[in-house]
Amino acid sequence: MTTEERLNIEEKVIQMLRTVFDPEIPVDVYSLGLVYKIDINDNADLNIDMTMTAPNCPMADFIVDDARYKLESIKELNSVTINIVFEPEWTKDMMSEEAKLELGFL
Numbered sequence: 001m002t003t004e005e006r007l008n009i010e011e012k013v014i015q016m017l018r019t020v021f022d023p024e025i026p027v028d029v030y031s032l033g034l035v036y037k038i039d040i041n042d043n044a045d046l047n048i049d050m051t052m053t054a055p056n057c058p059m060a061d062f063i064v065d066d067a068r069y070k071l072e073s074i075k076e077l078n079s080v081t082i083n084i085v086f087e088p089e090w091t092k093d094m095m096s097e098e099a100k101l102e103l104g105f106l
Contacts, residue, residue, distance in 0.1 A: 001042050009040055009076045013048075016074060020067045022052075022059050027102050029063065033094025036085060044078040046071060051090045060084065 017030040029035060029050065037049035050067075052060050064082050071080045092105060100106045 001040075001044065005076075006040050009044065009046075009074065010038055012074050012076070013038055013040070013046060013071060016070045017067065019070060020063060022057070022063055024059060025053070025103070027095070027099040029067065031096045031099040033096065033099070034090060036088075040077075044076055046074075046077050046080045048080075048082045049085045050082060051085055053090055055086055 014030060017035055018028045020029045021027070022029065022032075025032065032053070034052065035048060035050045037047070039047040041047070048067075048071075050064075052063070057063075064084065068080055068082055071077065071082075092100070095103070095105070097106070
């Protein structure tokens with residue numbers, strides 16, 4: 001896979017992650033800063049590390065299932081693995097400026 005192909009797929013991944021929402025928060029998981037790592041290997045296997053706003057998030061399964069379903073629709077990907085991690089601990093500082101504005105933190 002070329003660097004250009006990888007970047008193209010990564011952009012599609014980011015676009016898709018921007019459609020995944022915690023039903024309790026009106027901002028997508030990518031803008032919230034919940035996605036820590038996006039890795040696409042030469043076999044087009046996607047590996048994502050992401051977190052939740054809290055370790056006991058009641059919507060975690062829903063969010064991960066929604067993300068997986070949407071990411072698996074990207075035809076260039078061979079497989080999708082989403083790892084939930086809690087280090088580093090998520091903070092409001094990880095949000096994009098747009099997310100902070102939307103949630104009233106600016």
